[in-house]
Amino acid sequence: MMVSSEVKLMMKLLIKNKVSFAGFIIVLTFIFVGILAPFITPYPADARGWVFHMNQRLLPPSWKHPFGTDEFGRDMLSRVILGSRYSLIISVSVIGLALLIGVPIGLVAGYLGGKVGSALMRIADMFLAFPPLLLAVAMAATLGRGLRNVIISLAISWWPWYTRLMYVQTNSIKTMPYIDAAKVLGLRTPTILFKHILPNAITPVMVQAALDMGSAILEAAGLSFLGVGVKPPTPEWGLLVTEGWASINRAWWISLFPGLAILITVLGFNLMADGLREITDPRLRRLLISRGGRI
Amino acid sequence: MMIMPLLEVKNLVKYFPIRKGLTGKVIGYIKAVDGVSFKINENEVLGLVGESGSGKTTIARCILLLYRPTKGDIIFEGRSVLTLRGNLLRWYRTRVQAVFQNPFLSLNPMMKVKDIIAEPLKTHRKDLNKEEIYRMVYDIMEKVTLPKDLADRYPYDLSGGQAQRVAIARALILKPRLLILDEPTSALDVSVQAQILNLLDDLKKEFRLSYLIISHDLSVVRYISDKIAVMYLGKIVEMADSEELFEKPLHPYTQALISAVPEPDPDFFKSRKRIKLPGEIPSALNPPPGCRLHPRCPLKVDERCKVQEPPLIEVEKGHYVACWKYYRR
Amino acid sequence: MKHKVLEVNDLTIIYRTLEGNVHAVDDVSFSIEKGESLCLVGESGSGKSTIALAIMRALPPNAKILRGEIILNGKDLLRMDEKEFSKIRGKELSIIFQDPAASFNPLFTVGETISDVLKYKLGINDKKKIKEIALRALKEAGLPDVERVYNSYPHELSGGMLQRASIAIAISVNPSLLIADEPTTMLDVTLQAQILETLKDLKDRLGLSILFVTHNLGVAAFICDKTLIVYAGRALEYGSTEEILKRPLHPYTRKLLKSVPRIGAKREKLPFIPGSLPDLRNPPRGCIFAPRCEEAREICFKVRPKMLEYHPGHYVACHKYSEGNWG
Secondary structure, eight states: OOOHHHHHHHHHHHHHSHHHHHHHHHHHHHHHHHHHHHHHOSSHHHHHTOOOOGGGTTOOSOSSSTTOBOTTOOBHHHHHHHHHHHHHHHHHHHHHHHHHHHHHHHHHHHHHOHHHHHHHHHHHHHHHTSOHHHHHHHHHHHHOSSHHHHHHHHHHHHHHHHHHHHHHHHHHHTTSHHHHHHHHTTOOHHHIIIIIIHHHHOHHHHHHHHHHHHHHHHHHHHHHHTTOSSOTTOOOHHHHHHHHHTTTTTOTHHHHHHHHHHHHHHHHHHHHHHHHHHHHOHHHHHHHOOBTTBO | OOOOOSEEEEEEEEEEEEEETTTTEEEEEEEEEEEEEEEEOTTOEEEEEOOTTSSHHHHHHHHTTSSOOSEEEEEETTEESTTOOHHHHHHHHHHEEEEOSOHHHHSOTTSOHHHHHHHHHHHHOTTSOHHHHHHHHHHHHHHTTOOGGGTTSOGGGSOHHHHHHHHHHHHHTTOOSEEEEESTTTTSOHHHHHHHHHHHHHHHHHHTOEEEEEESOHHHHHHHOSEEEEEETTEEEEEEEHHHHHHSOOSHHHHHHHHHOOOSOHHHHHHOOOOOOOSOOOOTTSOOSSSTTTTTOSSOOOHHHHHSOOOOEEEETTEEEOOGGGOOO | OOOEEEEEEEEEEEEEETTEEEEEEEEEEEEEETTOEEEEEOOTTSSHHHHHHHHTTOOOTTEEEEEEEEEETTEEGGGSOHHHHHHHBTTTEEEEOSSGGGGOOTTSOHHHHHHHHHHHHHOOOOHHHHHHHHHHHHHHTTOSSHHHHHTOOGGGSOHHHHHHHHHHHHHHTOOSEEEEESTTTTSOHHHHHHHHHHHHHHHHHHOOOEEEEESOHHHHHHHOSEEEEEETTEEEEEEEHHHHHHSOOSHHHHHHHHTSOOTTSOOOOOOOOOSOOOOTTSOOSSOTTGGGOTTOOHHHHHSOOOOEEEETTEEEOOGGGSTTTOO
C-alpha cells in the first residue's frame, strides 16, 4: 500500500536537512540502545536494581563508573542504558495505543458526520477538556503504580488528540473526487474508509505521533516524579531523576545523567518530527519534486 | 412501438437548504435543479450544457446517487433507482459508471494504476481469481490505449491524458450501460482533449454505451453528442438534436452561449454577431420570477415573461424550447 | 521603428528539483511594441507561465534564470535590485491574474485597494483626485454602478465583477505593460466573451501594450495582434496572430489548430498529437517536437532548428523551412 519510492524520497529529503537528520540519528541510537540494553550494560545486576553495594555509594563519575553511582552504590551508566528500554517501551506503547483508539474513531466520526459523528467528537472533547497531564496523573493514581498502568493512563489522556486530527483530515479527504468515484463504484464503506481515506489522511497524524513519542517519555518521567509512575527500582529515567533529587547537593550526577538522556531523546524526536513535517508539506514538495520531468 | 429509454429523469428537483445559527434553522433554499426531465436511449449520447450554477453537475450527482433528490424520479432500465437496496443497488452500480473532471483528483494517489482499474472487479466479481482479474485489467488498458508498462505506476507519474484514460478504464471494466461524463476534458490540454474525445466516441460504438456528457464547452459537447440540452439556472431551456441545435438555436440563451465561444479563426470574429447578455447569472437562492432569463434577455420582454414561467414545449419534432416567443396555443 | 516596450532575449530558466534540473524555458526571445498585444500560447508544461512569472520577478525559489535579459522600457529587470524593481511593479508593469481574488485583500474595500495603489505607486495624495481616478478606472473596466463597487468588499462581488475590478486597478496606473495571465480561464464562456471585449476595447482606446498568457487559441485570435507559440519551454513560431492561424507553418501549430473541436465544423474524427511532452530533465538534442512530429527526419533529431524569418514578420523554428537542411 505505502509507496516504496515515496519512502525513498522521504529519506532523501530527510538526509538533505542536516538538523532533522541529526534528530533522526538520535532517535535511531535511542531505539538501538533500547533494544540492545540488556546486553550492553556494564553491570546488568546494577541496572535491574536488585543489588546494593554499600561500599561504593555515591561515587562521582570515574572511568569505572562514567555516570557515577547512586545511593545504593549501583552503576548509573547501566541504569540509564537499561532505562532507555523502559522509555522506548512506554513511548511506543502509549503512542501505539493512542493511535489505535484515536485514529479509527476520528476516521469514522469524520466520514459519517451528522449526529453519530458529533456524538463521537463530543466524547473526545470531554477528554480534551482536562489538562492532559492532570488526567494522566488522576488515572495513574487510581490504577496504582506500575509500568502497565503508566501506559494505560497516558494512552487514555492521549488518544483524543489523534481523533481530532484524524477527524479534520477525514473531513477534507472525503470530499475528494476519488472518494466520489469509490462510492460510484459501489465499494463498501469499510473499504472506502481504510483503503481510500486512511492512507491519504494519515500523514500529518504520523508526523504528530513522531513528535509525541518524545513527549510520552517526558510525561512518563513526570508521572514518576509525582510518585504515580513506575515502581522502584525500575530504572525508568524519570524515576532515576527523582531518586537523585534527594541527594542533589551531594551527588549531582545521579539526576543529571538520566535528565540529559531525557533531554537529548526528546530533542531528537522533536528535530526529526520537524523535518518530517517539512517533507510532508505539499506546498514544499511541489517545489522539490517534478513529475517525471514535467512541471 | 415505443422503445423503453435506458435512463429517464422525471421532474427532478434538488434544493439545498441554507441553515443558520446553532439551531440549524433553514432560512432558504438554493434551487440547484428545479424540475428537469429528459431521456437517454440505448447507444445515445445526451449533452448537458450550461454555465456554472446551471445545475448540470447536480443532476449528474443525483443520477450517481451521490445526492438525494428533493423531488422527482430517476428510472434506469425500467426501475426507479432512488429506492434500490442491497443486490439491486450493487446491480445499478455495475450498470452506471462515471468519469470525473480532474483525473488526478479522481484517482487515489496511493494506488497503482492496475489496482485502481481492478478495484471494481474485486468488489463486484468475487467469482474471479487474481489472474483473471489482471488479465481483464490489461485487456481494458489496451482498449483505452494505455501502454502496459504504466500498470505499476502511480497516478502522479502519468500525464493528464493517461490519467483520464485510467479513469475511463476503471469505469468501463464492469461493462456498464451508461457512462456519466462530468466535464471529462476540461482539465486537459487541447491536443489531449481531442484524443480523449475520439476514444470516447470509439468506445461508445464498441461497447454499445450511452453517455450523459456534462460540459460548459459547447464545441466539446457538439463533437460527441446526439442530443443536447441547454440549462440555465436549474432548468432546461432548450433541447434538440445536436445538428439542429447548432444550426437553428431558438432560445435567446442558447444563441448567446453559442455566439460567445471564441474560435481560433480571425475571420470568425469579423463575421460573427455576438448576442450579448448583460450582467451575470443571478443566484439560485432567489431565481427571478417568471422566465429566469428575463432580466438579461436580449429579446423584447413583456409582462408574461416577468410573471409566468414558460413551459418546455416541442416547437418542431424533437426540438423543445422554453420561451414565450415560440409559444402558440 | 516603433518603440519596444518589452524585450525578452535568450531567456533560459530551469527548476532545480531533487530529480534533476527541469529545463522549463529554453532560449526564448520576443518583444512587444507600444500599443501591441502579444499572446504567449502553449499547453500545460510549455513554460508560458514561467516566462510570465520571470517578467514579474515572482518565480518560485527553486527556479534559476540561467541566461537572458528582460528589458522593460530600456531597463533590464533581471539586473535590478528589489528596491528599484518595486518602483516598477504595479506602476510600469501591472498584472491581472487568473484568480481575480489574488489582487485583493479581503479586509479592504475595492476602493481602498485602488486608492492605496494610486497613492503609493503614483504618489497622488489628494483624496478627491484619487477617488476620481479610481471611479473612472472602474467605469473604463466596464463596471456598472461604480460608486457601489468602490465601497464593496471583494466577497460582495461576483467573479466577473471582481475580474473587472482587478482590470481597473491594473489600468488605473497607466502601465506601459499589462500582463494578463489566463485572466478568463476561470470564467464561463459568456462572461469570458464580455471580459475579452472589455480588454480589447481598452487596448484600442488607451493604446495598452498587453502580454496575454493563454492556452486557448480562440482567445488569442480575438485579442492579440501577435502570437508566440511555445512548446516544452521553447518558442516554435512567432508572427501576427492572423498569419499564424491562417497559415500555420510549424507542424506543432498545425496539429494543435486541427485538434480544436469547432462549433461550426462537421462532426468527424479530430486529429490529435500522439505521445506526450518530452522529459524536460533530459530534453531531446534536436528539435524539441521531433519525437511527436510526423514529418520529422534525421536532422530533426540531431540539430536544434533556429528561429528563422520565413515570410516577412513570420518566424518559425523548423528545419522544413530552412533551405539546404531539408532535401
